[in-house]
Amino acid sequence: MLLLRRGMSSMPEGVYHAAADRLLGIVERRLEILEETMDDVDVEYSQGVLNINLGTKGIWVLNKQGPNQQIWWSSPLSGPRRYEYVQGDRWVNTRDDNQDILGSLAKEIEEVCGVRI
Numbered sequence: 001m002l003l004l005r006r007g008m009s010s011m012p013e014g015v016y017h018a019a020a021d022r023l024l025g026i027v028e029r030r031l032e033i034l035e036e037t038m039d040d041v042d043v044e045y046s047q048g049v050l051n052i053n054l055g056t057k058g059i060w061v062l063n064k065q066g067p068n069q070q071i072w073w074s075s076p077l078s079g080p081r082r083y084e085y086v087q088g089d090r091w092v093n094t095r096d097d098n099q100d101i102l103g104s105l106a107k108e109i110e111e112v113c114g115v116r117i
Helices: 013-037 101-113
Strands: 040-046 049-053 059-065 070-075 078-088 090-093
Touching: 013 040, 013 049, 013 070, 013 078, 013 101, 040 101, 059 090, 059 101, 090 101
Parallel strands: none
Antiparallel strands: 040 049, 049 059, 059 070, 070 078, 078 090
16 A cells, blocks of 8 residues: 655555545545434535535535645634545644544544534
């Protein structure tokens, strides 16, 4: 499996898109439980953008940023973040805390919905 670390050369474009699509697909599938169990929840993935609308609890957006080979995150709780692919299928916050995107999202969803994904 491809291993990348900050400061190393970027991955081939096709590899980036496959890894980003895989991540966003995983998130979409994990959030299906919210759509099935809660009202006012809409999760939609289209053209590299995953919108997670939790009604009055807020809207999260995860989107591919091909030129930077990142996933950008917008959250009503933690604000904007940028995630980079660093090893295997792991994406981490590049600015401050090196948190994994799946763990960060699960924590925020549980905080606002009381549901573990």
